[in-house]
Amino acid sequence: MSVSEKPYWIELIDCQVRQIQGKYRTRIIEAGSGPALFLLHGTGGHAENYARNIAALAKDFHVVAMDFLWHGKSQTEGYDPEVIPSLVDQVVDVMDQLGIASACVEGQSMGGWVAMQLALRHPERVRALVLTTTMGYVPDEGAIPGYVEPDWASNLQSSLEVLRNPSFDNVHTRMARILAKPERLTDEAVMVRQALYQQPALAAVQQRFIAEYLAGANIRRHVITDALARQVRQPTLVYWGDRNRTPPALGQHIANQVQNGSFHCASDTGHWAQFESAPEHNEVVAAFFKAQLQPA
Numbered sequence: 001m002s003v004s005e006k007p008y009w010i011e012l013i014d015c016q017v018r019q020i021q022g023k024y025r026t027r028i029i030e031a032g033s034g035p036a037l038f039l040l041h042g043t044g045g046h047a048e049n050y051a052r053n054i055a056a057l058a059k060d061f062h063v064v065a066m067d068f069l070w071h072g073k074s075q076t077e078g079y080d081p082e083v084i085p086s087l088v089d090q091v092v093d094v095m096d097q098l099g100i101a102s103a104c105v106e107g108q109s110m111g112g113w114v115a116m117q118l119a120l121r122h123p124e125r126v127r128a129l130v131l132t133t134t135m136g137y138v139p140d141e142g143a144i145p146g147y148v149e150p151d152w153a154s155n156l157q158s159s160l161e162v163l164r165n166p167s168f169d170n171v172h173t174r175m176a177r178i179l180a181k182p183e184r185l186t187d188e189a190v191m192v193r194q195a196l197y198q199q200p201a202l203a204a205v206q207q208r209f210i211a212e213y214l215a216g217a218n219i220r221r222h223v224i225t226d227a228l229a230r231q232v233r234q235p236t237l238v239y240w241g242d243r244n245r246t247p248p249a250l251g252q253h254i255a256n257q258v259q260n261g262s263f264h265c266a267s268d269t270g271h272w273a274q275f276e277s278a279p280e281h282n283e284v285v286a287a288f289f290k291a292q293l294q295p296a
Helices: 082-096 110-121 150-162 168-178 187-197 202-215 248-257 278-293
Strands: 014-020 025-031 036-040 062-066 103-108 126-132 236-241 261-266
Touching: 014 082, 025 082, 036 082, 036 110, 062 082, 082 110, 103 110, 103 278, 110 126, 126 278, 150 168, 150 202, 168 187, 187 202, 236 248, 236 278, 248 261, 261 278
Parallel strands: 036 062, 036 103, 103 126, 126 236, 236 261
Antiparallel strands: 014 025, 025 062
């Protein structure tokens, strides 16, 4: 770890980490004051996915990073194979428990999918959106020349093996594939993920979760189509990495479909864009949200 890579403990030293109980039991990392900003992580992840972003964004916002249901240190019981509606409901539940009427929302990967559905189902709760290398989007056939959706099911067996045997090497391999340059993955990031996967209840429910996420039919009922994207009226920044598995053309397409979209692509960056290009991400995302909150 280089001097510029602060350990998570130092990054989050001014944060409060706690569990809250409403309709669901949810662990949150909270920091800062001002307009509320929710950070939603990707599948298999947890609130620390945003460890390099929380403190920087907390200079201007009341930041709430949360563990989704069946992830991290949030509840493992009550698994629902449709997945997305429960996660949307959980975000609303956390907002209600914290007394937050509406918030800016960033979602990365699966978190972007949840964020889009949140904006569609509860538009009054979402002030602006950042969709970072989002998943869950199915464009119209032929809408993006040459685009073919990756075969996500091909990752299933390796993803299950990590949960059955969460060794350091297995977890490292699983996480390294979401970066443009695997050497940027810190041992600490791997060890945090490993410690969570070593919880038997989490590992068990994550196996059910990842099987549905990568190869199930239930979750597919909630994909975002071009027709649905055109109903998203909140200001939306689509943030991408040029070396993400789904190409920047998809991110640009999403930005073109929503009613008020813009697009930013970070160079030399893979799927875990908020981690891999953290300084650029923090500057671009903070500027975007602040611009949307200015009086007309």
